[in-house]
């Protein structure tokens with residue numbers, strides 16, 4: 418099965434998932450000077466409306482944590498989106514302790530220590546399984562995490578990671594939690610057409626990458642490593658679960 422180690426990592430994924438060498442793969446390096454400001458994105462502002470009872474549970478997927486969301490009342494629309502999308506899950510990708518490596522998208526070649534992905538599916542499809550491999554099937558909001566002061570909003574979630582150390586572990590979220598608190602105050606973003614950044618790498622994602630990072634503390638970044646996974650030398654802390662930037666193949670990144 419696929420992973421992030423030398424044997425099964427991103428450079429090998431094309432062997433079982435040939436679309437890895439496709440024309441609209443993610444992540445990418447966002448070259449800010451080449452992004453095109455598109456007034457249309459501001460004419461129909463991106464509307465993000467989540468609810469405070471949508472988060473059901475946190476699970477260890479073996480590749481990340483994943484907060485499973487009951488999509489009711491969690492809609493995004495506008496901006497680059499031609500229809501309404503519902504939140505289905507969110508997870509993250511991160512690097513080693515104390516390093517500014519771990520995000521999937523990079524900005525002018527610069528990485529952040531982690532990147533959150535809020536995954537939404539297009540309501541024109543009957544469910545996420547039908548949407549996941551369609552060109553307009555998913556919209557993922559990417560939020561960069563920078564190292565700084567503690568993120569009070571992320572704490573209730575980061576405190577749960579120690580409860581799901583192994584693949585398949587799951588803990589219910591039995592408190593109110595609004596994932597909108599994970600978004601930066603400033604809603605400027607870059608957007609482009611790309612893919613899932615993990616196998617099956619479907620080219621089905623409208624990416625919305627927020628320009629401003631949100632600050633989380635070193636302890637909260639360290640809490641991500643309470644999640645464990647299999648390494649070539651046995652069970653170990655989960656980190657470096659990120660795919661490096663992929664070729665742009667002439668795609669245009671738009672900007673608000």
Ligand SMILES: O=S(=O)(O)/C=C/c1cc(Br)ccc1O
Nearest residue numbers: 534536549557612613614615
């Ligand atoms: O890292 S992401 O590109 O956000 C992956 C998203 C993803 C979403 C679904 Br829904 C299924 C498989 C996936 O890998």
Ligand SMILES: [Zn+2]
Nearest residue numbers: 508509534614
């Ligand atoms: Zn992701």
